[in-house]
Amino acid sequence: MDKSLEEKLMEQGKKAKAASRFLATASTTLKNEALLKTADALEAQGAEIVAANAIDLELGEKQGLTPALLERLALNESRIKDMAQGLREIAALPDPVGEVLGMWRRPNGLEVGRIRTPIGVIGIIYESRPNVTADAAGLCLKAGNAILLRGGEEALNSNRIIARIIAQSAKDCGIPEGAVQLVDSEDRQAAVYMMKMNDYLDVLIPRGGKGLKQAVLEHASVPVIMTGMGNCHVYVDALADLSKAQKIVFNAKVQRPSVCNAAETLLVNAKIAGDFLPAMIAELKGAGVEIRGCERSREIVPDILPAREEDWDEEYLDLILAVKVLDSVEDAIEHINCHGTGHSEAIISEDYSSVRRFISAVDAAAVYANASTRFTDGNVFGFGAEMGISTQKLHARGPMGLQELTTTKFIIYGDGQIR
Amino acid sequence: MDKSLEEKLMEQGKKAKAASRFLATASTTLKNEALLKTADALEAQGAEIVAANAIDLELGEKQGLTPALLERLALNESRIKDMAQGLREIAALPDPVGEVLGMWRRPNGLEVGRIRTPIGVIGIIYESRPNVTADAAGLCLKAGNAILLRGGEEALNSNRIIARIIAQSAKDCGIPEGAVQLVDSEDRQAAVYMMKMNDYLDVLIPRGGKGLKQAVLEHASVPVIMTGMGNCHVYVDALADLSKAQKIVFNAKVQRPSVCNAAETLLVNAKIAGDFLPAMIAELKGAGVEIRGCERSREIVPDILPAREEDWDEEYLDLILAVKVLDSVEDAIEHINCHGTGHSEAIISEDYSSVRRFISAVDAAAVYANASTRFTDGNVFGFGAEMGISTQKLHARGPMGLQELTTTKFIIYGDGQIR
Structure with a gap:
């Protein structure tokens, strides 16, 4: 029963991978249904969210968080409404999955096309603002990805209830539980373990300052998209x-x-x-x-x-x-x-x-x-929400919306062609 | 005078970075001129290339390379012609740089567009076939990138002369020397140093087997595109x-x-x-x-x-x-x-x-x-040459042509807008 944090994470990774297989071919209708159900559930359970958030705020005050940080951390009815509204906006965006980016016939008669598909399992490490939990999970779901959320310790109680509401709403729609999971630990080592989950994470998106960037450079073996360093x-x-x-x-x-x-x-x-x-x-x-x-x-x-x-x-x-x-x-x-x-x-x-x-x-x-x-x-650029602002050159550069949470595959139709 | 291998590599990285700034805004005409000049020079200096290749083949035989590997390593007039022809084909392909992938007006009047740009400096680690040297350098040049080439030890003499001919032809056209550089060392540690050149390499493309993949997972802190693992x-x-x-x-x-x-x-x-x-x-x-x-x-x-x-x-x-x-x-x-x-x-x-x-x-x-x-x-897919076949999901997936050697940036035209 007393599993190590690393074992727990690997189990979460396994569940996420399995859920991602389901999500990869899930219909747009189903994904939108889950988003809209989550939005309603967040509003309906607003009082519980505010109560959980109050615990984080109290702990934060005791630990001497600055007023600015406490302000970022705080949730109230209006901020919960905004979160729900954000999910409804994501539901209204076109589904990027399945978009054919081109198809052409080759001299041997093969038809070669390129189609947008989900990435698989996405990990995100972030801080403070609990609304990121809903934004990130919403974007990932819509793009057909499972997500492993690692929020800041200071927001653990808030993130826990928000992630639970999203996972439950998704489950009610028939989406496997592993689709949205919070890394529920105050141990900073959890982030380092995530950086090495090559068997389960297809990409890790760290949102944070220099310390996190340094840790990623040192420890990460999973593909990473660095975000938000802005000089x-x-x-x-x-x-x-x-x-x-x-x-x-x-x-x-x-x-x-x-x-x-x-x-x-x-x-x-x-x-x-x-x-x-x-x-x-x-x-x-x-x-x-x-x-x-x-x-x-x-x-x-x-x-x-x-x-x-x-x-x-x-x-x-x-x-x-x-x-x-x-x-x-x-x-x-x-x-x-x-x-x-x-x-x-x-x-x-x-x-x-x-x-x-x-x-x-x-x-x-x-x-x-x-x-x-x-x-x-x-x-501002017109992508609805964003997953972060990539400051690297590979895969995504600038604000990351739904499109940046997908990859492509080639699909080739033949009639028995051999080389 | 007795610089360490690591110092030498960092110097090469610095020169590559400087050259990449020049290449980023170089005209298509100039880049094509360099490619065509290189093609002619490879053919004109065919005898010297074959002579250098003969040294590799002799050493390879002594070291007991298999006939199949020796066959992959061997260059003759016809293979040199193919290399030159490959470069001419790359010159004939449309320049990916500068392609506007969309531009739209936002409610506040800002015009936001997305344009294709070079990545910067690309590193490649590869084996055996010396024609990869010309293919990879040609693709990188055309896409406006500088390249650091790390070929196999068994092809060092062949790669050395091919890289020299390309760099010289490019220089004759006014492209800085750092644009095409060979990592001229038999020390296997060179590849490991490349994996950590975060200040100079924008991406590293390892082409090789399980051993190389393992080394990359262990050592690489630069962004990597894994290629060619095919079960x-x-x-x-x-x-x-x-x-x-x-x-x-x-x-x-x-x-x-x-x-x-x-x-x-x-x-x-x-x-x-x-x-x-x-x-x-x-x-x-x-x-x-x-x-x-x-x-x-x-x-x-x-x-x-x-x-x-x-x-x-x-x-x-x-x-x-x-x-x-x-x-x-x-x-x-x-x-x-x-x-x-x-x-x-x-x-x-x-x-x-x-x-x-x-x-x-x-x-x-x-x-x-x-x-x-x-x-x-x-x-076969119609991209001309290829830089490798990506088996990862970020940035490039499948055969990598010119487009995969670029990134994008947002360009925003305003009239004094503030937020």
């Missing part, structure tokens, strides 16, 4: 519309500094730095932003901290902004391709050639002309 | 056209048993096993195939070896075939999804529902109805 830049070009630039920089830094698509470094062309920086920096400082500037920026606005070399690589996730003055769009591209994390990068410019060059040469998941980096988000 | 099945259904079935099974097993898309297990529906197996097995035995059968198959054809449990998981790559009699298409699907490696799987049947069920439920890169598994190949 994002806004480059204000020589021919920028400075009033647009000021609005965009302010928004990219201040509107929600704790998220991965917030800007961390402002790059300014030397030709307009004298006109632009004083008012920009004054506005940012007024909003409580700490500025760390290069030598040239400090010649223009002396009253800011000096930037150290490390500042160019830092993802502050806070009201801090590094500022660098440079001479051309080429210098901006080089700085970004050297220091960026490949998340979201923006140029503010009215110069056609500068914009074209920036869009083409910057190596990132999302490259903007004249808009805030804050828009990199599955909902 | 392929042919399932002969109750309503199969038995003469088609016999031709296909024979072809899938015998035509080239050493390759990953050759069949390793024959599954036969019990309803036709008595009619089908005696003649089929006689024909296979006549071609020198060793048969290892399950109990039920041995009741029909007693004169075959008994299959052990391990046989269902074995990739023989040889004239050996496991045979199993089972009761339904569902049993065949379950056997394949349990024992297969997700490469190529075939059903032989005239039964509409059986075919439809098999195609939909079998979890593999290529699923065939009424054709030989031997067709899984980039050329």
Whole structure:
């Protein structure tokens, strides 16, 4: 009876694999039914969810979580309604599974086609916000995948009841229990075991900070999609519309500094730095932003901290902004391709050639002309919910929606052809 | 001067990264020019290539390589012509880079699009056939990627001159030297170092057997695309056209048993096993195939070896075939999804529902109805050359052509939008 955590995980993996075989050929109707039933059940059991969440909040307060973290953790009736609504929206999206991406006849008469299929079993490691449990499970179900959820310890009671409601609703529709499972453990080792579940996990999606990324690099042998590392830049070009630039920089830094698509470094062309920086920096400082500037920026606005070399690589996730003055769009591209994390990068410019060059040469998941980096988000791009924002280049890059939770297979129709 | 192998590799990685920045925005015209120049140079320097290859062959003979391996290793004028022709064909293919995969306007006026871009730096580990050097470098160049080539020790002299000719031809066209580089070392540790080059390699493609796969699982922290593990099945259904079935099974097993898309297990529906197996097995035995059968198959054809449990998981790559009699298409699907490696799987049947069920439920890169598994190949599918056959589900699945050597990025055009 006293199974080790690793054994328990392997058993969950086995159940997930079996469920994924069922889900792979489940009809769209069935999957949507399960999503809608879950949405209703979450709303109907709202009081129980809030009660479970209250335990997490109490424990969190005792453990000294910051007010910001407690706020992310908190669930109330309206947030539960949002969760349910999210699932209904996923149900309304077209099913990616079965889409034929092309079919062509070869000279020997073979018909070769490519069709979208589920990936299989998806693992996700995430933190704090319990609504991720419902979003991630909903997206995975709709795309025909089983999911193994590893939420943060601080949200265990909330995640436990949400995952149970989803699994039960799915089961009521005839979907095997293994389809949605929570890794129910406070032991941090659980995440490390997941990184090695090659027999059961087809992909692992870690959502978290540097520590988690480091652990993944060290331990993971399963295929991984890294998400959400965002050292994002806004480059204000020589021919920028400075009033647009000021609005965009302010928004990219201040509107929600704790998220991965917030800007961390402002790059300014030397030709307009004298006109632009004083008012920009004054506005940012007024909003409580700490500025760390290069030598040239400090010649223009002396009253800011000096930037150290490390500042160019830092993802502050806070009201801090590094500022660098440079001479051309080429210098901006080089700085970004050297220091960026490949998340979201923006140029503010009215110069056609500068914009074209920036869009083409910057190596990132999302490259903007004249808009805030804050828009990199599955909902904003039109994908409904999102599973995370991939900052790697393989398989998925940028916000991951339903399509990114599928793979393809070739299907070949013949009449006895041999080689 | 006496640099360690690891230091040398990191330097190569750095040069490759720099070259990849150039290639990312290089014009199709320039890339094609380099490919065509390389093709001409390979032909012009055919004698030197053959001379270098002769050294490899001599060393290989001394080291006791099998005649089959020596045959794979050998280059002559005609094989060099084929290599050059392959590069000309790659030049003739459409450039995948810059293809816009969609662009849509969001309610706030943002235009969000998705565009195909190069991956960056690609590493490949491969064996024996030196023509892979030219194929892989050609595909990577065309898709705008730099490449780090790690061929087998047994082909070092051949690979060295081929890689030098490609790099020189590219350089003559203005492409930086780092674009095509050979890892010029006989030390097996070089492959392990490549698996950890996270700062420089965007993806590593290992082409090889179980040993390499094991090493990758153990050591790799860079993103990997596993290729070419093929435990392929042919399932002969109750309503199969038995003469088609016999031709296909024979072809899938015998035509080239050493390759990953050759069949390793024959599954036969019990309803036709008595009619089908005696003649089929006689024909296979006549071609020198060793048969290892399950109990039920041995009741029909007693004169075959008994299959052990391990046989269902074995990739023989040889004239050996496991045979199993089972009761339904569902049993065949379950056997394949349990024992297969997700490469190529075939059903032989005239039964509409059986075919439809098999195609939909079998979890593999290529699923065939009424054709030989031997067709899984980039050329056959119409992709020109191929970089390998992916047997994983992320990013690429099945034969990898130019498209699989790219990633995408989102490009977003705004007019000052903020969130």
